[in-house]
Amino acid sequence: MTEQDDRIRIEAAKRDPKAFAELYELYVDRIYNYIYYRVSNVHDAEDLTSRTFYRALSHLQTYEDRGIPLSAWLYRIAHNLVANWHRDRGRRPVVALDELVLKNRDSECPEDVAESQDSRRFLREGMRKLDPARQELLVLKFSQGLSNAEIGAIMGRSEGAIKSLYHRTLLALRKELAKKGLDIE
Amino acid sequence: MAHTQEAPRRAWCRVRDLLSCLVHRLQGAEPLSRNSQSPDPLESAMRIALCPVVPSSSFREALRRNLSFAVQGRMLGLSVEYAKPFRQGIILGVSAGLLAAAIAALVVVFRWRLSNSEG
Numbered sequence: 001m002t003e004q005d006d007r008i009r010i011e012a013a014k015r016d017p018k019a020f021a022e023l024y025e026l027y028v029d030r031i032y033n034y035i036y037y038r039v040s041n042v043h044d045a046e047d048l049t050s051r052t053f054y055r056a057l058s059h060l061q062t063y064e065d066r067g068i069p070l071s072a073w074l075y076r077i078a079h080n081l082v083a084n085w086h087r088d089r090g091r092r093p094v095v096a097l098d099e100l101v102l103k104n105r106d107s108e109c110p111e112d113v114a115e116s117q118d119s120r121r122f123l124r125e126g127m128r129k130l131d132p133a134r135q136e137l138l139v140l141k142f143s144q145g146l147s148n149a150e151i152g153a154i155m156g157r158s159e160g161a162i163k164s165l166y167h168r169t170l171l172a173l174r175k176e177l178a179k180k181g182l183d184i185e
Numbered sequence: 186m187a188h189t190q191e192a193p194r195r196a197w198c199r200v201r202d203l204l205s206c207l208v209h210r211l212q213g214a215e216p217l218s219r220n221s222q223s224p225d226p227l228e229s230a231m232r233i234a235l236c237p238v239v240p241s242s243s244f245r246e247a248l249r250r251n252l253s254f255a256v257q258g259r260m261l262g263l264s265v266e267y268a269k270p271f272r273q274g275i276i277l278g279v280s281a282g283l284l285a286a287a288i289a290a291l292v293v294v295f296r297w298r299l300s301n302s303e304g
Contacts, residue, residue: 017256024252032240046244053252054267057259123234142228143235170227177227 006070014060024053027071030144031078037139038082048085052078072153079136079154086132126176134169141166 012019031052036045055077063073127138133155140151148162155162239245 017253017260020256021249021253024249028245029239033237036238037235046240050248051267057252057255120234123230138231139235142231143237174227
């Protein structure tokens with residue numbers, strides 16, 4: 001989707017409720033997915049996804065095209081809400097995701113029916129030991145499949161900075177996994 | 186102790202199994218890293234660990250409906266606010282409070298009648 005498309009959609013959504021519904025349909029899955037992996041539970045993921053779209057709706061009139069795509073704007077709203085959520089909780093998520101993922105029947109990942117969830121649990125636990133910015137980068141990269149440039153737009157950093165952060169993140173993650181006895185080469 | 190060392194090893198074996206499956210699936214797909222032709226095992230493992238999940242259809246539909254009402258309200262000049270759904274704990278707490286108040290009221294009435302009948 002181009003920036004021109006974004007602008008057209010935003011302008012339409014300001015005037016027409018149906019156009020906002022289109023925006024919602026386009027982004028709800030991605031925003032939910034992002035939030036889910038940042039908070040680790042379905043209840044809060046649903047709550048924060050709702051808040052994200054309500055906030056987007058209430059700020060739609062004041063939204064100005066400042067060179068960031070609409071998707072990045074929505075991710076930033078979600079990011080701020082997640083950050084507040086973590087601050088209010090005063091803790092990092094510790095709930096095991098595995099059971100929740102298994103309960104999600106709409107999941108598109110065929111590995112959900114694999115005989116064991118252990119490997120994923122280890123990886124996620126390793127990820128949660130990283131600082132929030134690195135966790136966010138991993139979620140955007142692997143769960144959302146975004147490029148470094150797209151991640152940079154969301155996190156407010158240059159593409160080069162994201163690339164550098166990504167390499168440091170992988171090194172840190174390897175170190176965390178090595179502590180658990182997993183040596184991934 | 187042996188058990189705790191065995192668990193990560195077993196998990197890693199499963200990661201390797203999953204990776205071998207994934208390598209076949211990723212053939213033809215966009216590489217994770219632009220610099221490498223074959224995917225880094227850690228990157229592949231993370232892609233599996235963070236596989237896409239989607240919201241339940243009931244949540245999706247309810248939010249779409251609520252947003253639609255909010256948009257219509259906005260068109261009428263009403264403010265748009267997200268009403269956080271009551272948590273089960275709050276509902277239980279309020280219910281328990283109401284029940285306690287009702288019992289207390291019954292006790293007071295009963296005692297008042299009792300004292301009247303004695304008087």
